[in-house]
Amino acid sequence: MNGWVGKILRVNLSQSQCSAEDLKSELLPLYIGGRGLAGKLFADEVKPGTAALSAENKIVIMTGPLTGTGVLCSSGTALVTMSPLHGSMAISNLTGSFGLELKQAGFDGMIIEGQSAAPVVLAINNGQVSIKPAQDLWGKTTWETEQALKKQVDHSWKADECSFISIGPAGENCSPVASIVHNRFREAGQGGIGAVMGAKKLKAIMVWGGQSIGVADAKGLRRTTGEALEKYKTVPVIPSMLRNLGTASMVKVASDLGVLPTHNFSTGIFGDAEKLFAETLARSIWLKPKACPTCPIACTRVAALPGKKHEIIEGPEYEALVFFGSACGISKIEHILEAVCLALNLGLDTFAAGSALATAMELKEKGFATEKDLDQKLAFGNGKSMLKVLQQMAQKEGTGAVLADGAAQLAAKFGHPECFMGVRSMETFIADPRGINALGLYGATSNNGAEYFSCLSLAMVAYNLTQGLDLSKPASRSAFVKRLQDTVALSESLGLCPLILLGIDVNDIDAMAAATLGTGFGPDKLLKAGERIWNAERAYHLKAGWKAGDDRVPTRFSDEPMPAGPAKGRVCKLDEDLPYYYSLRKWDANGAPTQDILKELGL
Amino acid sequence: MKLRIDMEMCIGCRRCELACSLNHYDKDSVNPKKSRIRAWIKDEKIYPVVSGPFNNAACTSKHEIIINEKVYDGCSICRAPCPEKSWFQEPDTGILLKCDFCGEPADPNCVKWCPCNAIVAVDDDGEIIPYTLAKE
Numbered sequence A: 001m002n003g004w005v006g007k008i009l010r011v012n013l014s015q016s017q018c019s020a021e022d023l024k025s026e027l028l029p030l031y032i033g034g035r036g037l038a039g040k041l042f043a044d045e046v047k048p049g050t051a052a053l054s055a056e057n058k059i060v061i062m063t064g065p066l067t068g069t070g071v072l073c074s075s076g077t078a079l080v081t082m083s084p085l086h087g088s089m090a091i092s093n094l095t096g097s098f099g100l101e102l103k104q105a106g107f108d109g110m111i112i113e114g115q116s117a118a119p120v121v122l123a124i125n126n127g128q129v130s131i132k133p134a135q136d137l138w139g140k141t142t143w144e145t146e147q148a149l150k151k152q153v154d155h156s157w158k159a160d161e162c163s164f165i166s167i168g169p170a171g172e173n174c175s176p177v178a179s180i181v182h183n184r185f186r187e188a189g190q191g192g193i194g195a196v197m198g199a200k201k202l203k204a205i206m207v208w209g210g211q212s213i214g215v216a217d218a219k220g221l222r223r224t225t226g227e228a229l230e231k232y233k234t235v236p237v238i239p240s241m242l243r244n245l246g247t248a249s250m251v252k253v254a255s256d257l258g259v260l261p262t263h264n265f266s267t268g269i270f271g272d273a274e275k276l277f278a279e280t281l282a283r284s285i286w287l288k289p290k291a292c293p294t295c296p297i298a299c300t301r302v303a304a305l306p307g308k309k310h311e312i313i314e315g316p317e318y319e320a321l322v323f324f325g326s327a328c329g330i331s332k333i334e335h336i337l338e339a340v341c342l343a344l345n346l347g348l349d350t351f352a353a354g355s356a357l358a359t360a361m362e363l364k365e366k367g368f369a370t371e372k373d374l375d376q377k378l379a380f381g382n383g384k385s386m387l388k389v390l391q392q393m394a395q396k397e398g399t400g401a402v403l404a405d406g407a408a409q410l411a412a413k414f415g416h417p418e419c420f421m422g423v424r425s426m427e428t429f430i431a432d433p434r435g436i437n438a439l440g441l442y443g444a445t446s447n448n449g450a451e452y453f454s455c456l457s458l459a460m461v462a463y464n465l466t467q468g469l470d471l472s473k474p475a476s477r478s479a480f481v482k483r484l485q486d487t488v489a490l491s492e493s494l495g496l497c498p499l500i501l502l503g504i505d506v507n508d509i510d511a512m513a514a515a516t517l518g519t520g521f522g523p524d525k526l527l528k529a530g531e532r533i534w535n536a537e538r539a540y541h542l543k544a545g546w547k548a549g550d551d552r553v554p555t556r557f558s559d560e561p562m563p564a565g566p567a568k569g570r571v572c573k574l575d576e577d578l579p580y581y582y583s584l585r586k587w588d589a590n591g592a593p594t595q596d597i598l599k600e601l602g603l
Numbered sequence B: 001m002k003l004r005i006d007m008e009m010c011i012g013c014r015r016c017e018l019a020c021s022l023n024h025y026d027k028d029s030v031n032p033k034k035s036r037i038r039a040w041i042k043d044e045k046i047y048p049v050v051s052g053p054f055n056n057a058a059c060t061s062k063h064e065i066i067i068n069e070k071v072y073d074g075c076s077i078c079r080a081p082c083p084e085k086s087w088f089q090e091p092d093t094g095i096l097l098k099c100d101f102c103g104e105p106a107d108p109n110c111v112k113w114c115p116c117n118a119i120v121a122v123d124d125d126g127e128i129i130p131y132t133l134a135k136e
Helices: A025-031 A034-045 A097-106 A142-151 A154-160 A193-199 A218-232 A238-245 A247-258 A276-286 A318-325 A333-346 A349-365 A381-393 A400-403 A405-414 A437-444 A454-461 A474-494 A498-502 A506-517 A523-543 A556-560 A574-585 A595-600 B017-023 B109-113
Strands: A007-012 A016-022 A060-062 A077-082 A087-094 A109-113 A119-126 A128-132 A162-168 A181-182 A186-188 A202-208 A288-289 A300-305 A308-314 B002-004 B037-042 B043-050 B065-067 B070-072 B119-122
Touching: A007 B070, A016 A034, A025 A034, A025 A523, A025 B070, A034 A060, A034 A077, A034 A087, A034 A109, A034 A474, A034 A523, A034 B119, A060 A097, A060 A193, A077 A097, A077 A193, A087 A186, A087 A523, A097 A162, A097 A202, A142 A154, A142 A162, A142 A181, A142 A333, A154 B037, A181 A595, A193 A202, A218 A506, A218 B017, A218 B119, A238 A247, A238 A276, A238 A288, A238 A498, A247 A276, A247 A318, A247 A454, A247 B043, A276 A288, A276 A333, A300 A506, A308 A349, A308 A381, A318 A333, A318 A349, A333 A349, A333 A381, A333 A506, A333 A595, A381 A400, A400 A405, A437 A574, A454 A498, A474 A506, A474 A523, A474 A574, A506 B002, A523 A595, A595 B119, B017 B037, B017 B109, B109 B119
Parallel strands: A007 A109, A119 A202
Antiparallel strands: A007 A016, A060 A077, A060 A109, A077 A087, A119 A128, A162 A181, A162 A202, A181 A186, A288 A300, A300 A308, B002 B119, B037 B043, B065 B070
């Protein structure tokens, strides 16, 4: 086989048994792999309504056929499970070495089911799989866990090659905003995937593999990737900006547009924004760009902690700078870095944790919560208090216990749900949609909250990479969002990082896929697959209780004009867009896929 | 011809590992563990290394590395294929891996695939000899 490996690992934690299954080849032309295949397998095996923390829930981890091959930006691995946060399918994309290593170990993906009685670690060593007791690791942070597991590998050089996924105390305590952490600095888990692993008492997964991944046509792969790389060099600004300034480069972009989330989205401009600009960090803490395996963009950084020159970290990324930064009124980079490292160690989703903190700060500022309810010092701009409460969140102690269920629950608890700035209990907006309506529509109709590559949409909008679509008009804006959603779903099903879309299009992707796999899908079929996958997810969500009526942006965005800055006076006009969007998607007025589109897509 | 690596330029994308393995086996495939060049990543630091010609390595081949009477706790950038560290050794056969410049005439694929010119080919005067994928 080329691209795909052909085998899936099934791990039953209740019976402590592992088995290998064949990849169902009949599903591949329709669902491809990665996000699409993971969603399909999950939907077939886990009924809507299944409790997320029960033994009946499953975690599906799936690489794409292009993961780990020579195709650009191909380190993607999808994770799907039932979300304890919003009660339906949680979909996440993880980039890094995990997918590569899993394929080299002989598996396209894995399905984790059941529940272990005691904490365990899943170890996959080049096709040999074992479930090992891990009581001694329970309670440890993610970084401590990886460190301890590395020591157990027989060769120190091999330990550095191993790829890890682990949960921290937040996941162990089943917090619905717990994430999984990969090789210390990467996270997946919007929707509380960490909690599901915690409920299954699966502390960590470690993988090492030495097997080859087949390629159909090496010459063709070299030619098509060469052409794609040349294209990257000609695209104005974005790829080089990400290489030179990282995802943090989007902070200035958002700031210039007046859409930088500030004080829990009360406004779009932050007085101290410059302290968070990539340009500032480049002068102070950054050492060099760093890439995920296979990727030529290199959108992350290697940095040295201030005052601790020997301590090298990755990042910080846009989301961290915003959600531990401007959204909480924090401009001291030391506090933000400490918050990021703390969140990673504890296994708390950066975006959700930062959002919960910002929401708490707003509740206090407006007097909706008092000092009795929430730590007396918790306030916009107080970094020390932010760090203290963040730590508490993982252990469900003190004020942290009130925040540990996430921002939506927090706002509701104090009787002010309008202070939660997301959709369906999930953090969704990485920039203020009052200034960029397209982001409002994308978020309101998203199947998985904010894509972590949502700075992709911000970048596309800011630099007019909209393939000629006029974002000021509802019809073309809706077309842009639909197409972007489908292409992101498609990319994550192939095993690609969606940031690839900043430099090349579906035609280029299809060419590289054809060279790798031996058979092309054809660009139209690829787009169709993306649309199919999006609709399949939507159909599952609706069965699980999602309602089209919840395709909304928070009322602050639709009803309260932006108070200041370049986007002053504007609101998010979602109501203008939705009819066009539903029509383009061939959904009915209730936001449900019609029989027509389901038939067209073979669903 | 020599290969020159600028460690600071390396972004750790490991495309060189894919390029090398893709160019060396009968069945077209990629396998970083069978590559003659590795972008080694340890504690967020990146060490790109090409597997050099066989030679008597300067270390004592023990876990404690002693070079010129100085003791090191691990070698990160040694190019010699090492039985202790086995970086450059096929996982299935144990065959030691050695860079062959992708054949005669030289056609270094790692240079072609590197997206940031961290590895370049140079002649004896240190002048860069260009190799790019676009020329395929």
